[in-house]
Amino acid sequence: MPRAGQGPLLSVQGLRKSFNGRTVLQGVDFSVAAGELVAFLGANGSGKSTTLRCVMGITSPDSGSISIDDTALENLQGRELQQTRQRMAMIFQKIHLVPRRTALDNVCAGALSRIPTVRSLSPLLFPADVQQEALDCLDRVGLADRAFDRVGRLSGGQQQRVAVARALCQRADVVLADEPVSALDPHAAEQVMALLRELAHSEGLAVAAVLHQPDLALRYADRSIGLLQGSMTFDLPSPEVTAEHLDTLYAPDRIASDTIVSDRTQAA
Amino acid sequence: MTPHTLTPAVARRGSSAQPRVALVRPKKPLRWITTAAVAAAVVGLHAVAIEGTDFKPELLVDGWQGMAAFIGDAFPPDLSWEKTLKPGLEATLVTLWIGLLGTTLSVPFALLLAALAAENTSPHRLVYQVARAILSFFRAVPDIVFALIFVTAVGLGPFAGVLALICHNTGVMGKLWAESMEEIDAGPQEALRTAGANRIQQVANATLPMVVPQFVGLLLYRFDVNVRSSLVLGLVGAGGIGLLINQSIKSFQFDSMLTHILIVLVLIIVVDQFSAWIRRRLAA
Structure with missing residues (x-):
């Protein structure tokens, strides 16, 4: 999709959310520019995933403004809102493909919003141009040769790359990845992170990824954002993130585990 | 210590x-x-x-001679081809066909109602409730009652049996399918929703392909049950081997009855093995 605005592709301001009186996000502001990979870091329950889910519209935030290409979503309605939302695609930790279908059919599903309902009832009815586009998307993630394999037969890393291809077939220019590599082995994790970075750098996508591995974030992300109990503690270019920054994020856990270790030592 | x-x-x-x-x-x-x-x-x-239930085991002990005489009359089974075996085998095929059509022809209705009666695929709460109510009705009315109703319209014969099984099986299979859709991982459907797919597209491209193995397994299970049900339907005039068993009892030809029952035994084992084989293939 051609760019309209001049600002960052995705811009989020004052995002707040609480569940049953428990505050999960207390005012999160960030932006992701086209061509940039931004990582979200934080302990469990720090609000990383909720942030992405609010931006994606899966969870509705209590307040806050989300803009895509300088267009605020809250000012849009109906068809326009839907079309703008579709510029964002989500990658899930659990991948969420249909294992019994082929990689190609799964990627085609990213284009469903452009296919008439009657032609989307079976993969046999998918329009030829959509199938061709899906194959091109698989090619961009390096899996064109596996197009007609069932997804269930692919490895975890390959499956996540198929999910990325599905996002591409959606023609999204903002990709939100919720722990995209947590379920993958280290090698596959590196591959998927490299793919996300390449899509940002060479194709100009804005990519935001929630990550549980600080080292992956610092090596692949252009910028890293730290979340602690629903607030941002830092938003820095990755090379400027220090061990102290990371310690603040995971400190509560570390103190707890230190206590256990010292306790054991004393007992022995 | x-x-x-x-x-x-x-x-x-x-x-x-x-x-x-x-x-x-x-x-x-x-x-x-x-x-x-x-x-x-x-x-x-x-x-x-x-x-x-007047559950008195001593009655069973006292009356054993009656049972022995009945079984004694049935032995040896009547294996004459023209009189018993041939009509028995033909009627067994009819029973099988009733079970088959009663299962397959209920698929479209069961599928539609299941999609409307599963929480994760139903378009609206009201539609969900109505679909549940329809399924409950078809499930609650026994197939034998449906058979009696249809006999009044289409007369005695296998066709009434097929219609009865379609009705009852729609209710049971629709309910089983709806439950298996509700138990399926909601992730792929959510993924397609975020991609902008509408409800029908989500169901057709995520939910349904995810539940195909469970659906086929339940379909085979119902085929198995329906073949046995069509035996009972035969007793009320819906044709098939059940009708022959009923006739041979009424005319005191217990040796023919035994032959028919043995044929039924073979049929049940074959159907059971067949559906177990398919299910094993599916699971692999």
């Missing part, structure tokens, strides 16, 4: 003194009362049920 000698780490270290972590199970005094109450209720219910 301390009661907490279970901690293996302590034992290995050889420190016989106080273990570091005391083994104290949390006390739940109510659990005993609950268990006792449930046991008492189950025993009480059985006492009432035994009374209500």
